Amino acid sequence: LVGLHFIPVSFSLEATIGKKNTIEALNGTDVLLPCTFATCMGFMNLKFWWTRENNGTSTKLFEGMIRKKDDDVIQQDKADRIEFAGGKGNNISIILKAVDFEDTGKYACHVLNPLEKNLEHEAVAVLTVLSEFFDKPLSTVSQDYWYIISFNGGLIGLTILIMVTKKVIIFIMKKAREKKKECLVSSSGNDNTENGLSGSKVDPKGSPKA
Ligand SMILES: *[C@@H]1O[C@H](CO)[C@@H](O)[C@H](O)[C@H]1NC(C)=O
Ligand SMILES: *[C@@H]1O[C@H](CO)[C@@H](O)[C@H](O)[C@H]1NC(C)=O
Numbered sequence: 001l002v003g004l005h006f007i008p009v010s011f012s013l014e015a016t017i018g019k020k021n022t023i024e025a026l027n028g029t030d031v032l033l034p035c036t037f038a039t040c041m042g043f044m045n046l047k048f049w050w051t052r053e054n055n056g057t058s059t060k061l062f063e064g065m066i067r068k069k070d071d072d073v074i075q076q077d078k079a080d081r082i083e084f085a086g087g088k089g090n091n092i093s094i095i096l097k098a099v100d101f102e103d104t105g106k107y108a109c110h111v112l113n114p115l116e117k118n119l120e121h122e123a124v125a126v127l128t129v130l131s132e133f134f135d136k137p138l139s140t141v142s143q144d145y146w147y148i149i150s151f152n153g154g155l156i157g158l159t160i161l162i163m164v165t166k167k168v169i170i171f172i173m174k175k176a177r178e179k180k181k182e183c184l185v186s187s188s189g190n191d192n193t194e195n196g197l198s199g200s201k202v203d204p205k206g207s208p209k210a
Contacts, residue, residue: 013039013113015048015092015123023127025099032085033125034093035109043113044068048092050082053106053124061107062094096127104129 015037025031037048049063062084063077073087083095092111096103110122 011040013037013041013043013111013116013119013121015109015111015121017109017123017125021123021125023125025127025129027101027129027131028098030095030097031099031127032093032095033107033109033127035086035123035125036090037092037111037121038090039113039116041113041116042069044115046114047112049077049110050094051108051110053108058108061096064092099127099129101129101131103127 015035018034018036023031023033033050035048035050037046044067046066047063048065050061052059052061059079060077061079061082062075064084065074065076066072067074070089073084073092075084078084081097083097085091085093085095092109096107104127107125107127108122109125110120112118112120
């Protein structure tokens with residue numbers, strides 16, 4: 001997620017989770033729930049809050065306010081295991097600490113701008129808490145696997161290439177040697193033309209001076 005955000009081009013207030021709104025975390029770890037907001041209308045006393053959405057019930061996790069641009073966030077309410085992680089510019093991310101399997105679900109980041117007639121917007125992140133490395137969906141694991149596969153594949157490919165190259169070189173050398181031998185044989189054969197042993201190629205009618 002870091003560094004790969006779209007800069008939201010919005011005229012009115014908008015909250016954004018990021019490029020991907022699905023988040024995966026291992027059980028027991030801390031997870032960043034990212035959110036930024038943007039508006040071209042300017043803001044004053046902007047309110048924002050995070051909620052956990054669970055079967056139609058909404059639980060507030062964090063509440064804050066930013067009086068004006070470049071001001072620090074005023075923290076107003078905070079649930080256990082929640083830590084504010086934003087603060088820089090329009091970053092209103094939070095950290096959910098020591099995630100458990102029950103934390104799997106939807107998290108919404110809300111913003112409200114009084115300067116835009118209390119216009120509200122929200123963005124939803126979907127968190128999945130996983131138990132082990134191999135619980136990870138293939139999409140996130142595959143990269144590691146691909147490295148291993150491609151690395152090993154590369155090694156195997158290289159070994160094959162070396163073997164083939166070796167074979168080819170040996171073949172060429174053998175052929176060269178055979179050629180030499182052939183030359184030797186044929187030359188010796190030429191020497192034996194008189195005996196008619198291997199001199200069949202030499203036209204017997206042509207060679208003797210008529
Ligand atoms: C999940 O994490 C908690 C806290 O770290 C731990 O006590 C528990 O054993 C973990 N459960 C699994 C299935 O990994
Ligand atoms: C928001 O802040 C968090 C924590 O400091 C950081 O990891 C994240 O990259 C920031 N998001 C953006 C869009 O700058």
